[in-house]
Amino acid sequence: MTRGRRLAAAVGLVLLVGGLAWTAFGLPAFGHYHHRYGAVAARESLPLRRAENAVNTTAFDYRGFDTIGEEFILFVSVVSVVVLLRELGDEADHPPHRERPGATQQHSTLTRWVGSALMGPLAVIGADVVTHGQLSPGGGFQGGIILGVAVALSFVAGQYLILRRLRAIATWMDMLDAVGAGGFVMIGIAGLISVGPFLDNVLPYGHSGLLTGGIIPLANLSVGIEVAGAVLVVLAELLDQRLLSGPA
Amino acid sequence: MNVFPYLVAVWLLGVGLYGVITSHNYIHLILCLTVMQAGTYVLLLSIGYVHGARAPIFSGIPASARVVDPVVQALTLTDVVVEATVVALLLALVIQVDKRYGSIDPDEISRMRR
Amino acid sequence: MNDLLALILVLVAVSGTVAVLVREPARQAIVVGILGLLLALLFFAVQAPDVALSEFVVGAGAVPLMLTLALGKLRAQRLAADQLSARHAAAEPPGTWPGSAPNPEGP
Numbered sequence: 099m100t101r102g103r104r105l106a107a108a109v110g111l112v113l114l115v116g117g118l119a120w121t122a123f124g125l126p127a128f129g130h131y132h133h134r135y136g137a138v139a140a141r142e143s144l145p146l147r148r149a150e151n152a153v154n155t156t157a158f159d160y161r162g163f164d165t166i167g168e169e170f171i172l173f174v175s176v177v178s179v180v181v182l183l184r185e186l187g188d189e190a191d192h193p194p195h196r197e198r199p200g201a202t203q204q205h206s207t208l209t210r211w212v213g214s215a216l217m218g219p220l221a222v223i224g225a226d227v228v229t230h231g232q233l234s235p236g237g238g239f240q241g242g243i244i245l246g247v248a249v250a251l252s253f254v255a256g257q258y259l260i261l262r263r264l265r266a267i268a269t270w271m272d273m274l275d276a277v278g279a280g281g282f283v284m285i286g287i288a289g290l291i292s293v294g295p296f297l298d299n300v301l302p303y304g305h306s307g308l309l310t311g312g313i314i315p316l317a318n319l320s321v322g323i324e325v326a327g328a329v330l331v332v333l334a335e336l337l338d339q340r341l342l343s344g345p346a
Numbered sequence: 347m348n349v350f351p352y353l354v355a356v357w358l359l360g361v362g363l364y365g366v367i368t369s370h371n372y373i374h375l376i377l378c379l380t381v382m383q384a385g386t387y388v389l390l391l392s393i394g395y396v397h398g399a400r401a402p403i404f405s406g407i408p409a410s411a412r413v414v415d416p417v418v419q420a421l422t423l424t425d426v427v428v429e430a431t432v433v434a435l436l437l438a439l440v441i442q443v444d445k446r447y448g449s450i451d452p453d454e455i456s457r458m459r460r
Numbered sequence: 461m462n463d464l465l466a467l468i469l470v471l472v473a474v475s476g477t478v479a480v481l482v483r484e485p486a487r488q489a490i491v492v493g494i495l496g497l498l499l500a501l502l503f504f505a506v507q508a509p510d511v512a513l514s515e516f517v518v519g520a521g522a523v524p525l526m527l528t529l530a531l532g533k534l535r536a537q538r539l540a541a542d543q544l545s546a547r548h549a550a551a552e553p554p555g556t557w558p559g560s561a562p563n564p565e566g567p
Binding site for chain 2: 107111114115118119122123125127128129130131133135136137139140141143144145150151152153154155156157161164165168169171172175176178179182183233234235237239240242243325328332335336
């Protein structure tokens with residue numbers, strides 16, 4: 099970087115940080131801000147939707163449209179990763195490397211045992227976090243990542259072959275991602291069809307326990323499926339490239 | 347100090363931006379972007395905080411108890427997961443750049459392209 | 461604002477600064493992991509358990525995994541490129557101009 103550019107960057111940075119810090123002093127004092135919308139959203143989540151987790155209710159019901167937008171950012175990023183990495187076509191440049199014969203003996207026995215043992219419990223925990231989204235901290239996003247990581251643990255456990263077989267049915271994983279993304283929109287359209295706004299909460303709210311909150315458990319489920327599918331697709335693409343390139 | 351969290355958020359943003367500007371390695375640049383994102387999360391959640399209030403989960407506390415703002419938490423939690431996926435996209439881009447240009451140094455690549 | 465919150469905020473600022481100043485990606489990944497952990501603790505301290513859970517699973521699960529795979533892929537690509545250039549250099553007999561010897565791999 100030339101000296102002129104460096105000077106300009108420094109001046110710009112100082113101005114930006116200084117200006118932001120100056121505006122920070124104009125914000126309401128930490129801990130004393132009165133949120134009117136937030137207070138209403140929090141207060142009405144239990145009586146109105148019978149769902150205890152106000153954050154999840156806000157994300158999937160009151161601000162469900164924002165969440166659809168965020169979910170589609172996720173979907174588009176995953177599609178872009180697939181487009182970028184599948185086009186690498188290593189085979190075109192030089193002879194393809196076969197998978198190293200010793201690929202499954204790379205890790206110590208302890209790592210493989212612990213990795214294999216943890217896959218099941220992690221998957222159960224992930225499913226639990228997704229389905230209890232409206233009752234305790236959790237929901238579709240967190241549980242989906244846990245589920246995706248549970249399957250990706252097979253990589254740590256040295257079970258490359260499992261992931262290769264999963265990768266062979268690539269359409270299955272892509273479909274998972276798409277089903278999740280489309281599911282949320284379907285739920286919204288259900289609200290549209292039943293003579294109401296998009297994403298209106300049309301199912302009965304229930305009293306207490308698991309089936310409360312109307313469409314919120316379904317939205318959690320569809321987002322959980324989508325995020326898990328996204329994690330699996332991204333890891334499969336990165337892993338595929340790693341196996342194709344040979345020893346590293 | 348009652349604006350300290352906001353200053354920490356601004357500091358993280360500034361330091362991350364400095365890292366992005368003076369980076370010599372695209373992966374280092376992506377991780378500096380992560381630091382900038384952390385700054386925005388700190389800012390959002392600090393705005394939502396209320397002194398002496400509890401988490402907005404109503405299992406066991408009455409629905410009229412004082413809780414912190416759930417709206418900014420909803421925004422931040424979807425944001426955290428989505429930004430992780432955007433990091434994946436950026437990593438895929440870096441892999442492609444390395445394949446085509448043989449280097450992941452921003453300055454070297456801009457010199458090559460000229 | 462109590463002392464615990466102030467301490468965690470200071471630690472977050474410090475680890476963010478260190479994450480930027482460490483230039484090598486493999487080491488920086490570790491510092492970013494620590495930053496994620498401190499952020500999750502901060503989110504707990506401001507009464508946001510959902511966001512803390514989110515940050516834990518992303519900062520300890522998804523991002524280090526993707527980073528490791530990407531760094532491994534980059535190193536493998538660098539290795540393959542080096543091997544390729546070494547093979548090209550060895551294919552030309554010494555004493556000739558590079559490129560004038562018949563290329564055994566075709567044009």
